[in-house]
Amino acid sequence: MQLQVMNSPFNQEQAELLNRLLPTLTASQKAWLSGYLAAVQTADAAAALETLPAEVPAASPAQPVSKEVTILFGSQTGNAQGLAETAAKTLTERGFQVTVSAMSDFKPNQLKKLKNLLIVVSTHGEGDPPDNALSFHEFLHGRRAPKLDDLRYSVLALGDTSYEFFCQTGKEFDQRLGELGGTRLHPRVDCDLDYDEPAATWLDGVISSLNEGQEQGASAAPAQPASPQTTGGETVYSRKNPFRAEVLENLNLNGRGSNKETRHLELSLEGSGLTYEPGDALGIFPENDPELVDMLLAELKWDPNVTITVDQGENLSLKEALTSYFEITVLTKKFIQQAAELIENEKLREIAASENADQLKAYIAGRDLIDFVRDFGPIAAAPQEFVSILRKMPPRLYSIASSFAANPDEVHLTIGAVRYNTHGRDRKGVCSVLCAERLQPGDTLPVFIQPNKNFKLPENPEAPIIMVGPGTGVAPFRSFMQ
The missing domain is CATH 3.40.50.360 (Flavodoxin domain)
Structure with missing residues (x-):
């Protein structure tokens, strides 16, 4: 193969020299020459970079956003x-x-x-x-x-x-x-x-x-809310996946004739894997009083068996949803404002107006959903529309009254039953009266542990402590003493 001057960067003399030399080279000589020429080319490029003017900096990649x-x-x-x-x-x-x-x-x-x-x-x-x-x-x-x-x-x-x-x-x-x-x-x-x-x-x-602005720009998968998990095949119980704890004891601590009712509750945690430390709290998901639910359904004049959809596509009867899923004993500012958009009632819209904040605050204090329906009913909205603006039942937190070391696989609570009268009706605490009136040994409650790292005994077991419990009652101090 002859090198043609017209198709190469070489002059006539160089082309003739190459045409005489190349046919005489062995394969190993050609490989060596190829490597030699590559090395020379690299060295020339490095020398050229060294001669670039100092005021012309080398290009740098865009600075990424801080990670x-x-x-x-x-x-x-x-x-x-x-x-x-x-x-x-x-x-x-x-x-x-x-x-x-x-x-x-x-x-x-x-x-x-x-x-x-x-x-x-x-x-x-x-x-x-x-x-x-x-x-x-x-x-x-x-x-x-x-x-x-x-x-x-x-x-x-x-x-x-x-x-x-x-x-x-x-x-x-x-x-x-x-x-x-x-x-x-x-x-x-x-x-x-x-x-x-x-x-x-x-x-x-x-x-x-x-x-945004990251060169890698890796698309992030949506962050999922906490959900029931398993570790090594074992279920992990949490706020999103509560454990059904069996009631072992439910005793009234007050004497006959007392105007107070304080319950001592012992629950089994056996098989749950749950542990706790003194100062932690136990969360309980309660159910509404069945009598209160029946009163509400009577006021609404709705079929208790009609099917409604709650979060995550779960279907429940209206009565089941009002019993175990929605909060019906507390009114909130958000609920009143949403209800005013759903219900044709001028008085309700007046209370919900932003300029009437004091009037709204006064109305919701001490009232529940039955009061609302009586005051602003009849409710023309469909059951599904109406319950969609109700708040999901929140858990109730109680200071734990036991030590796990002293009572393995058990958790004890001390709960005062809440009863009072306001706006012409007797009222009951949702969870406290559930425990006082309807909970029997052998029943179960959905529970989870709520750690409290800000409420602990001192690390030094010899340190003297004074226990003062305004608002907390005796429960956590029973745990500390144990």
């Missing part, structure tokens, strides 16, 4: 902490470098160094921050708070719509971080007592925003 995420939680009962830890696990699985901390353990002077901040916080009492969020809340709203122009943030707020200042602490954090120059990664989400699904939706949005 470092800090999650701070403020939690009174442990719900916010649990959600923060779940978010941290999910973000870590998606390749982010995550730091999670209680607000009380976070050094405020580190705030200005953060790039991505997630706040998960509950509201305590009448709009107050939880105990472990107080100092951070005070710092952020004080004069020493830094400008946060480089910060991206998002807030998940936990609360209870039956309280006037719903999710107030989360709203305050969200507003203040914006005032200091921060940019919202994702809009704040306010959660009622049934928080799992809105929390998962919030985390979904946060992950999507964090991934």
